[in-house]
Amino acid sequence: MRILEGLKPEKVFEYFEAISAVPRGSGDTDKIRDYCVNFAAERGLKYVADDAGNVIIYKPSCLSNSTQPVILQGHLDMVWEKDDTSDINFETDGLELAVDGDYIHAKGTTLGGDDGIAVAMCLALLDSDNIRHPPLEILFTADEEVGMSGAEGLDASLLNGKRMINLDSEAEGFLWVSCAGGVRADIALDTQLEANAKTTFEITVSGLHGGHSGAEIHKGYANANKVMGRVLEKLMLKCDFNVCGINGGAMYNAITRECSCTVASDADICGAVCEISKNLADEYKTNAPDMVISAVSCPKAELIMSNESTKAVISLLNELPDGVIAMSGEIEGLVETSLNLGVLKTENDKVSFGFSVRSGKDNEREKLCGTLCEICKKNSCIIDFSSPYPAWEFKPDSPLREKMSAVYREMYGKEIEITAIHAGLECGIFCGKIEELDCVSLGPDMFDIHTPQERLSVSSCERVWNYLLRVLETI
Numbered sequence: 001m002r003i004l005e006g007l008k009p010e011k012v013f014e015y016f017e018a019i020s021a022v023p024r025g026s027g028d029t030d031k032i033r034d035y036c037v038n039f040a041a042e043r044g045l046k047y048v049a050d051d052a053g054n055v056i057i058y059k060p061s062c063l064s065n066s067t068q069p070v071i072l073q074g075h076l077d078m079v080w081e082k083d084d085t086s087d088i089n090f091e092t093d094g095l096e097l098a099v100d101g102d103y104i105h106a107k108g109t110t111l112g113g114d115d116g117i118a119v120a121m122c123l124a125l126l127d128s129d130n131i132r133h134p135p136l137e138i139l140f141t142a143d144e145e146v147g148m149s150g151a152e153g154l155d156a157s158l159l160n161g162k163r164m165i166n167l168d169s170e171a172e173g174f175l176w177v178s179c180a181g182g183v184r185a186d187i188a189l190d191t192q193l194e195a196n197a198k199t200t201f202e203i204t205v206s207g208l209h210g211g212h213s214g215a216e217i218h219k220g221y222a223n224a225n226k227v228m229g230r231v232l233e234k235l236m237l238k239c240d241f242n243v244c245g246i247n248g249g250a251m252y253n254a255i256t257r258e259c260s261c262t263v264a265s266d267a268d269i270c271g272a273v274c275e276i277s278k279n280l281a282d283e284y285k286t287n288a289p290d291m292v293i294s295a296v297s298c299p300k301a302e303l304i305m306s307n308e309s310t311k312a313v314i315s316l317l318n319e320l321p322d323g324v325i326a327m328s329g330e331i332e333g334l335v336e337t338s339l340n341l342g343v344l345k346t347e348n349d350k351v352s353f354g355f356s357v358r359s360g361k362d363n364e365r366e367k368l369c370g371t372l373c374e375i376c377k378k379n380s381c382i383i384d385f386s387s388p389y390p391a392w393e394f395k396p397d398s399p400l401r402e403k404m405s406a407v408y409r410e411m412y413g414k415e416i417e418i419t420a421i422h423a424g425l426e427c428g429i430f431c432g433k434i435e436e437l438d439c440v441s442l443g444p445d446m447f448d449i450h451t452p453q454e455r456l457s458v459s460s461c462e463r464v465w466n467y468l469l470r471v472l473e474t475i
């Protein structure tokens with residue numbers, strides 16, 4: 001007995017259940033790739049499985065005179081997360097699906113609705129012989145969740161379509177038409193160390209909200225590393241001290257929640273920090289209402305940074321920009337350019353500052369990187385850029401977007417919302433590889449993705465499926 005038996009659209013949920021039995025975590029997509037390859041072979045469909053782990057399946061047009069292919073795209077991999085109630089072995093076991101009202105979830109684990117629903121919808125289309133559609137090029141990518149290496153490694157000459165519908169979004173009624181590109185920036189500052197004879201204290205900034213540096217940067221949550229910069233700057237006006245080490249955050253794309261700094265001093269650091277904390281509370285009352293800034297004495301540090309190095313670290317930390325740099329002029333409320341100081345770290349005599357830089361416009365991102373380079377030059381430190389991915393820039397002229405908006409209007413008597421995201425989607429990489437690609441992204445309602453609470457709305461899947469079918473009939 002199938003768990004999803006009877007849910008509509010039937011074929012979509014039949015395939016969703018089938019692929020839920022196939023382990024397909026990021027970096028472990030061989031089994032699901034084999035499943036898709038066998039699926040194509042059994043139906044006599046032409047396919048390519050490439051070295052980057054992607055599968056492309058081609059289906060000729062059906063009941064349609066349209067000769068222009070449409071690319072439908074989703075990713076094969078899912079994020080594996082489980083809670084204490086689950087004893088799943090992700091590498092060998094299938095997911096335990098369950099239906100609760102309008103929602104499907106997996107017991108104790110992520111559901112992989114992101115992006116299994118795209119795979120299921122595409123398989124249902126490939127399996128059909130009564131759905132009207134133009135030639136289809138179904139692109140299943142590998143490892144979207146861990147750096148988009150499948151999309152990166154794709155040989156785009158395998159695709160003939162100039163129109164792409166990406167099915168990796170999680171809210172019905174929206175059409176995504178742009179996403180941010182990004183790059184990592186790592187700054188390293190060398191310091192002079194000397195022997196310490198003073199008392200050592202640990203200063204901590206904690207109780208901050210945190211959040212995703214793409215999806216939530218516009219919320220203005222305070223970054224603990226930057227707050228620490230303010231604390232140390234104020235402390236310098238009150239007394240003499242030397243920094244021993246400063247550390248905060250471990251992920252480039254997470255807004256830092258906590259930062260700690262050890263300092264050595266003969267002054268009353270605890271008292272001074274207490275005063276500074278009161279002083280800053282008002283300034284941060286909306287962006288960090290539960291923030292705690294404290295200092296305690298701690299075991300003596302052997303080495304401290306020189307006076308000059310201490311000043312250099314503090315002034316660089318304060319000079320480096322952070323947060324929202326510019327808002328979009330095209331899409332209201334969308335952040336265009338931002339950066340996040342996600343990783344601040346001291347190792348021996350080196351202090352490193354790790355940023356995730358994002359922008360919906362590649363030239364704006366380059367401009368911001370240029371600003372960082374200038375600051376580094378002035379402060380005699382080294383900057384290194386890595387893992388760049390291009391923005392999916394808003395196209396003023398997009399026939400696919402117009403057509404899909406018209407279909408939505410006709411079906412639902414209201415407008416589909418045109419929107420953009422300040423985080424990465426594979427569409428950016430495809431737009432960089434396929435000239436003049438006309439691309440949109442959509443998907444059914446999903447909640448709490450990447451967590452064991454992930455759930456997918458059945459009724460939303462049905463509506464999105466019907467919308468997709470209507471779009472394919474008319475383009």
Ligand SMILES: [Zn+2]
Pocket residue numbers: 075114115144168
């Ligand atoms: Zn996804």
